[in-house]
Amino acid sequence: MGERVAIITDIHGNSEALKAVLDDIERENISHIYCLGDMVAIGHETNKVMELLFSQENISFVLGNHEESILKIVNGVINDSDDIVQQHHEWIANNLDPKYIESLAMIPKRLEREIAGKKLLFVHYHLFENNRFLPLDTEPTEQKLEKIYENTDIDIVCFGHHHTIHHFKTANRLYVNPGSLGCGHSPLAPYGIIEIGREGQINVQFKEVPYDNTGFLREIERLKFPAYEFVLKNFHGNQHLHL
Template sequence: MESKIAIITDIHGNSAALRAVLNDIDKDKQIKHIYCLGDLIGIGHETNEVLEMLFSRKDISFVKGNHDEAVLHILEGKEPESVGEEKEHHKWIATGLDDKYIPKLRSLPKKQHKKINELDFLFVHYHLNDKNEFESIDTQPTLEKLDEIYKTVNADVVCFGHHHIVHHFKSKNRLYLNPSSLGCNHKPFAPYAKLHMGKSGQIDTIFIEVPYDNKEFLLTYEKLNVPAKEFILKNFYGEQHLQYI
């Protein structure tokens, strides 16, 4: 039989982008399930709106991202991996997080294995070391490097996020896929991917960019005085807010 899934990742507290993507996914009645690869929160300021939208649905499976983990560490009285301005940002996110979402956020695993149409999938936010910690971002990924990282992993398809650019690598061993960050883009687009698994085991991958209105989202950084807002608006959104000022 055939099967179709959607892959989303790195929503980063951007409810306008998430709403646009979920609306687009819901138009495709063939999609049976959504896999969300972490970083639900952090960077964006719409924490509770995003978590309500995600956790209220029954058709999404999750893994935990580094921003999710950093905020949880702060709530648990632990030191997060973040430092300086990023740490202050995570503290601000933690302060505004509605308590009702914490148990669900805390329960998210760091990886999930699923069998879909006889294919073994691994869903993870990013590559994990032997201590179950996220590796640093490899800014020059190659097929050879990815095959080396996952050489002992039983997976036909490895789906991950974290690095906010599209990855689409295929070796004789497996397919590697990163649809790019849904919530952080230098243009008013929200990316995600659809995977269609055919009867013979083939996989058709479609990368989609959904346009959405990001004006209010960007201007609210100043209204809320979000910590690290200058860095975020420049590095994650390409200073798109300047056209609205």
């Protein structure tokens, strides 16, 4: 038998979705979990998410753009504009338990691992050579992705950021994004499993785990944090209107 790893990404402050996925992962024969960033923001349950993640023994992390923004604010780098995204990030930063700051600051933007003879790259999103995130491409193709990684020996690129599932295969490598675990227009939390067999065969499984999101959505409406109406509409499909 080969090795099976779980890929989770874009939890976005949704602890109930994360709990459901972690429980499901426990029932799978998983050797390690890779968390691909954007654990925070959009949702409000930052500290609950951090507690759940950092209590896992078999997990590795890469940094997302939202963690990067929160850390800048914590370090005093604050945009003076009235941009609602900045206001939202300031609210998240102000409610972050300080005990998690050091752990977040130590997370790299990329990880490379060899698993069952295959080289895997884990990133929140594709990076420039200076380690900055590339702009989001909402219409990715095999050709575009290959252009980014053509000079690498990576076999499997695992990423997030774009909240939809991606599963591209070229002659050179595989590209996998399991979609946002914590943001969705239905009470389902997605994640991915990559299994690499002894002979190098690769199997990718996308799972959606049902969970109760009613308390999470009602608390967003009660808190009315910056951009909460945009969050409820665009990231959760206004499900709270039908509870």
